[in-house]
Amino acid sequence: MHSSTKKTTAGNNAITESKNKINSARIENIKIVLLLNFSFTILEIIGGLWTNSLAILSDALHDFGDSIMLAASWLFEKKAQKPSDKRYTFGYERYSLFSALFAAIALIGGSLFILANAIPRLMHPEEVNASGMLAIAVAGIVFNLCGYFRLHKGSSLNEKVLSWHLLEDVFGWVVILIGSIIIHFWNLPIIDPIMTVGFSVFILVGVSRSLREALHVLLQGVPSQIDTEEVRKKLCRIMGVKSVHDLHIWSLSGDKGILTAHVVVEKKLLKNPDTIRKKIKKALEKNNINHSTIEIESMDYCSGVECR
Secondary structure, eight states, X not given: OOHHHHHHHHHHHHHHHHHHHHHHHHHHHHHHHHHHHHHHXXXXXXXXXHHTOHHXXXXXXXXXXXXXXXXXXXXXXXXXXXXXXXXXXXXXXXXXXXXXXXXHHHHHHHXXXXXXXXXXXXXXXXXOOHHHHHHHHHHHHHHHHHHHHHHXXXXXXXXXXXXXXXXXXXXXXXXXXXXXXXXXXXXXXXXHHHHHHHHHHHHHHHHHHHHHHHHHHHTTOOOTTOOHHHHHHHHXXXXXXXXEEEEEEEESSSSSEEEEEEEEEOGGGGGSHHHHHHHHHHHHHTXXXXXXXXXXXXXXXXXXXXXX
């Protein structure tokens, strides 16, 4: 074996080992945050019943949905390491969507149940344990900040999205903290059902958005971060490309795009189609399209609409 080949092999092995370490650290981070979040959800349920606070119980429901999402993310990251096989030629990424749908349905049902109990309390407020609420709010801020700092330095989109979601939870607990102080000093128990209604509406709005996104991906819609017309124009700007048609873009999990397209090129490029194909694939990667199937055609074979 030549020394240059040995160096290339060693370099590839080093890159693979580095990626495996990053992936292992990512999976471990999500696992730890999942355990933190689920443990605190149990604490919230107990604390909500103890303090008679619907606001804390509604946040417990929210964190239960987060636990499902984190569990799905953890399993997804593990599944993502598996190569495609004969049964799943595209891999296992789409499993995460079913977890997202399950979490969304559970959150919608739970939020409606909490709302049904909170609205009567607006008319007839019940006493709550403000001191207990304050203690649980402080714990909520600490737990969620720990999870946030564990994930926010991650490089993957999954880690970044989860970290921002945990930061939103921190702000939610700050609201409960302020509410518990108001109840404690001014004896205004109506603050609790007001916060409950606010949290429930916030959850329903966020869940409906996530549900629409999941259904959009399942129906093979174009990922929101990809502009089909922009991709078409980018391909048309490649020297030698005359037209693009039968362009289809979709995604398995809403993150990385998949594309198929027929690209009409000048006759001289047909002698070595791999050259133009490599240029097209390189251009597509900048639009987060990592898997593409390109059919190169001549102008004689296809008289599609020319690039403008």
